[in-house]
Amino acid sequence: MKKQARLSRRRFLGDAIGSMGAAMLAPYVITTNALGAAGIPPASERIVMANIGSGGQGRYDTQNFLNLPGVEVVAVCDVDKKMLQKGLNLVNEHYGNQDCRGYSDFREVLARSDIDAINIGTVDHWHVLIGIAACRAGKDIYCQKPLSATIAEGRAMVEAVNRYRRVLQVGTQQRSEANFRYACELVRNGRIGRLTRIDVYLPAGPTLNKTPQPQPVPPELDYEMWQGPAPAHPYCEERVHWNFRWIMDYTPGMLSDWGAHHIDIAQWGHGTELSGPVEIEGTGYFPPDSLWDAPPTFDVRYTYSDGVTLRCTTGGNPRIEFFGTEGAVKVARGNWLETTPRSLARSTIAPGEIHLYESRNHYADFIQCVRSRQQPAAPVEIGHRSVTICHLGLIACRLGRKLRWDPQREAFIGDAEADGLRSRPMRAPWTL
Amino acid sequence: MTKPTIPLVCACGMLALALAASAQPLPAGMTVEMSLEEALGKMAMYQTGHSRLPISVVSDHIVTLQNRRDEKALRQFSYTLLGYLDAYWAGAEGKREIIRQLAKISGSEAVPALAKAVKDKDLWDMALLALEDIPSREADAALRELLSTSEGRARLGVIQTLGLRGDPASVGPLSRILAGDADTTARVTAARALARIGGRSARAALLDSLDDPSDPVHRELADAVMALAQGMARSGDRSGAYRLYERLHRPAEPTTVRSAALLGMLTTAGGSRAEKLWVQSIHGDAEAQRIAVQAMTALTGRKTTAVMASELPKLPPTLQAYVIAGLSARSDREALPAVTTVVEKGVEEGAPRSLPCAGRRRQRALLVAALGAEDKATSAAVCASLIASPARA
Numbered sequence: 001m002k003k004q005a006r007l008s009r010r011r012f013l014g015d016a017i018g019s020m021g022a023a024m025l026a027p028y029v030i031t032t033n034a035l036g037a038a039g040i041p042p043a044s045e046r047i048v049m050a051n052i053g054s055g056g057q058g059r060y061d062t063q064n065f066l067n068l069p070g071v072e073v074v075a076v077c078d079v080d081k082k083m084l085q086k087g088l089n090l091v092n093e094h095y096g097n098q099d100c101r102g103y104s105d106f107r108e109v110l111a112r113s114d115i116d117a118i119n120i121g122t123v124d125h126w127h128v129l130i131g132i133a134a135c136r137a138g139k140d141i142y143c144q145k146p147l148s149a150t151i152a153e154g155r156a157m158v159e160a161v162n163r164y165r166r167v168l169q170v171g172t173q174q175r176s177e178a179n180f181r182y183a184c185e186l187v188r189n190g191r192i193g194r195l196t197r198i199d200v201y202l203p204a205g206p207t208l209n210k211t212p213q214p215q216p217v218p219p220e221l222d223y224e225m226w227q228g229p230a231p232a233h234p235y236c237e238e239r240v241h242w243n244f245r246w247i248m249d250y251t252p253g254m255l256s257d258w259g260a261h262h263i264d265i266a267q268w269g270h271g272t273e274l275s276g277p278v279e280i281e282g283t284g285y286f287p288p289d290s291l292w293d294a295p296p297t298f299d300v301r302y303t304y305s306d307g308v309t310l311r312c313t314t315g316g317n318p319r320i321e322f323f324g325t326e327g328a329v330k331v332a333r334g335n336w337l338e339t340t341p342r343s344l345a346r347s348t349i350a351p352g353e354i355h356l357y358e359s360r361n362h363y364a365d366f367i368q369c370v371r372s373r374q375q376p377a378a379p380v381e382i383g384h385r386s387v388t389i390c391h392l393g394l395i396a397c398r399l400g401r402k403l404r405w406d407p408q409r410e411a412f413i414g415d416a417e418a419d420g421l422r423s424r425p426m427r428a429p430w431t432l
Numbered sequence: 433m434t435k436p437t438i439p440l441v442c443a444c445g446m447l448a449l450a451l452a453a454s455a456q457p458l459p460a461g462m463t464v465e466m467s468l469e470e471a472l473g474k475m476a477m478y479q480t481g482h483s484r485l486p487i488s489v490v491s492d493h494i495v496t497l498q499n500r501r502d503e504k505a506l507r508q509f510s511y512t513l514l515g516y517l518d519a520y521w522a523g524a525e526g527k528r529e530i531i532r533q534l535a536k537i538s539g540s541e542a543v544p545a546l547a548k549a550v551k552d553k554d555l556w557d558m559a560l561l562a563l564e565d566i567p568s569r570e571a572d573a574a575l576r577e578l579l580s581t582s583e584g585r586a587r588l589g590v591i592q593t594l595g596l597r598g599d600p601a602s603v604g605p606l607s608r609i610l611a612g613d614a615d616t617t618a619r620v621t622a623a624r625a626l627a628r629i630g631g632r633s634a635r636a637a638l639l640d641s642l643d644d645p646s647d648p649v650h651r652e653l654a655d656a657v658m659a660l661a662q663g664m665a666r667s668g669d670r671s672g673a674y675r676l677y678e679r680l681h682r683p684a685e686p687t688t689v690r691s692a693a694l695l696g697m698l699t700t701a702g703g704s705r706a707e708k709l710w711v712q713s714i715h716g717d718a719e720a721q722r723i724a725v726q727a728m729t730a731l732t733g734r735k736t737t738a739v740m741a742s743e744l745p746k747l748p749p750t751l752q753a754y755v756i757a758g759l760s761a762r763s764d765r766e767a768l769p770a771v772t773t774v775v776e777k778g779v780e781e782g783a784p785r786s787l788p789c790a791g792r793r794r795q796r797a798l799l800v801a802a803l804g805a806e807d808k809a810t811s812a813a814v815c816a817s818l819i820a821s822p823a824r825a
Contacts, residue, residue, distance in 0.1 A: 136651065136652070136655050136688070137688070138686075138687070138688040159662070163658060163662065163692050164688055164691075164692050165691065165692065165695065165723075165726065211480070211481055211482060211483060211484050212480075212481060213480065213481035214479075214480045214481060231528075231532075231557070231558065231561075232557060233480060234480040234525075236480065286488070288484070288485050288488035288489070289483050289484050289485040289488065290484065291484070293484070293488075373722070398495070399495060399498070399499070400495055400499060401499050417498050417536075420536075420565065425535075425560075425561035425564060427557045427585075427589070428557065428560070428585050428586070428588040428589030428591075428592055428621075429585060429588045429589075429592075429617050429621060431592045431596075431621070431624065
């Protein structure tokens with residue numbers, strides 16, 4: 001049996017980790033405006049964008065970019081003609097013309113030299129492949145969360161961004177919401193004493209109590225392209241569009257769908273954004289007789305090297321709770337913040353204390369960084385590290401045993417089977 | 433255990449043999465009753481729309497065996513799955529599910545059946561995924577054989593699988609595909625595979641492929657060489673990586689490639705060569721200047737800091753600001769005199785962003801000075817940066 005010498009994707013991942021050195025550490029400090037470099041518009045000029053993946057989330061993100069001054073959306077791409085048309089309508093109605101071009105193949109979009117940046121709003125299993133291709137084509141990237149469908153994919157994305165010096169903002173927009181930042185600043189500045197525990201509550205995923213029959217592929221959908229690198233399956237509508245996120249052939253399910261947001265905040269508050277836990281154990285309910293096979297409920301416990309534990313579980317209002325030796329900070333969407341003691345919520349972060357990166361608009365922050373070449377609020381390495389924790393949770397649930405993890409090497413310790421789950425095969429011709 | 437004969441003349445007999453040897457209780461917590469034997473049979477006949485319970489039962493069984501570290505039982509179960517894969521009554525979707533399970537546990541015993549499946553239009557992708565991880569020379573040999581006997585997407589998959597496995601014996605055939613295959617996708621896939629395999633022969637083949645800048649896939653080939661250079665740098669061959677980056681920095685290459693190559697050159701050059709290249713770049717065109725600034729935290733050493741600082745007075749004011757920021761980020765005291773001098777003379781907006789690295793006392797002095805500056809815009813920027821800088825820690 002193959003216990004000792006796992007090969008290929010695993011090896012590739014291991015090799016890739018070692019390259020995090022120089023380029024990743026280099027600051028993006030020089031502005032295009034200042035130096036007038038060729039190929040990227042000065043600050044006074046527009047940023048030309050394309051939207052790839054024009055479903056609900058892709059259109060929502062596109063609308064937010066359309067609202068920004070200095071941004072022009074010139075292309076929309078989707079493998080579903082109905083979605084494509086909706087995206088085109090959105091853009092053309094905004095500008096009052098018919099100038100936006102439609103595409104069904106992202107490669108044609110990336111070949112356009114007039115496009116500076118793309119917004120990736122596709123299904124999760126396409127994020128990284130399109131992202132890497134965009135890096136090669138010299139485009140900057142706003143990529144919806146979760147950044148990756150596997151740990152290996154995420155690392156490859158980091159590599160490509162660093163290799164080509166691109167700006168990538170992960171769509172974890174909670175990083176641009178004041179209450180989340182303030183909660184993390186309270187924790188990072190010791191207002192609750194020494195941090196001991198973080199509890200993350202996520203919504204339970206939906207269930208599908210059936211295994212649908214194959215259906216004819218709708219004429220508007222290029223289903224082969226939709227499947228891309230994922231395993232091929234007969235079409236049914238319960239598989240595509242919004243529903244993909246509950247199927248493990250495409251993504252880890254709710255653990256990364258919401259986990260990518262809230263675990264990211266947990267990492268931010270803990271100050272472990274470039275690292276991760278050292279032990280993981282958990283349980284999850286894997287529906288044994290459903291197309292939607294990702295666990296809708298789970299309870300995962302992570303332990304960091306400093307002894308802090310992170311529990312990620314389903315139930316209740318989605319939120320993050322930080323507990324320390326002298327208090328607690330709880331934070332959620334809707335500008336909700338609760339502290340113990342209550343007076344903590346009125347605490348001022350003094351000039352000499354830790355002030356975390358301040359962004360008030362996730363989309364505007366990305367555009368600003370496209371111009372300045374600085375790191376945005378949710379850069380690729382941080383996005384990768386956050387979603388890695390989601391992937392680790394799923395792997396622990398799948399294997400049903402405690403796992404030890406080396407965040408530096410991004411490898412499990414003494415567990416070849418777990419290492420094998422860091423990556424996922426891709427169908428040719430798609431490859432990292 | 434004696435290795436069963438595969439393919440079996442009588443699948444049922446083999447299954448009985450294997451099940452007797454490997455059947456285990458279902459995992460604790462399983463709420464639906466189904467025997468492993470029943471599950472295997474139903475999984476082999478699985479079609480979309482059928483119950484997925486049999487697949488779950490088999491999958492959980494494998495997890496149970498893995499958690500017991502029961503190597504013998506896992507190997508026996510691999511033979512069991514191979515028996516079902518060979519069953520005449522198994523359907524295409526069922527076989528795909530069997531191969532998916534085999535991919536978790538199989539070894540060289542599965543290579544012949546999987547190689548055969550690569551030629552099956554319904555199974556080729558799953559079979560390659562399973563072959564990809566089998567740690568045996570038999571798998572490499574089978575894949576090389578498949579290079580000449582497979583077609584279309586399956587052939588592309590074979591090429592990329594050989595690359596992912598890092599099979600050095602496949603460098604020759606992959607180089608030939610790279611050099612002259614009619615299918616450009618096959619050439620790009622071969623280039624990426626060769627970059628992953630590495631070694632002198634692969635390197636030579638990849639460099640040869642760059643000779644024609646008008647090649648429609650030239651950019652993709654350059655990207656493969658870049659990946660090879662990254663791999664060499666990681667493994668410690670910095671001078672070899674530098675030579676590749678240098679080759680990619682030629683004027684004929686696209687700007688994105690040249691920029692990435694220059695960054696690679698700066699980070700792999702080492703010592704005085706890196707310093708010389710940095711000085712050359714910081715006085716070069718705008719793109720080279722940007723790369724030089726970006727490389728400032730990657731080039732280590734106090735002597736290098738001193739070299740960088742010595743260039744500061746020769747630079748235009750706007751660029752000075754960014755070099756000051758880069759110097760400050762290096763946290764070497766060698767930079768302090770130059771940074772202080774320039775800041776006290778007046779700086780461009782953005783320059784003092786990382787000045788606190790130079791020392792708290794100096795920071796306070798600068799803050800006081802900035803507050804009294806006549807240029808209010810610069811003053812505000814300096815104050816804001818000095819106060820807010822710890823935020824980016």
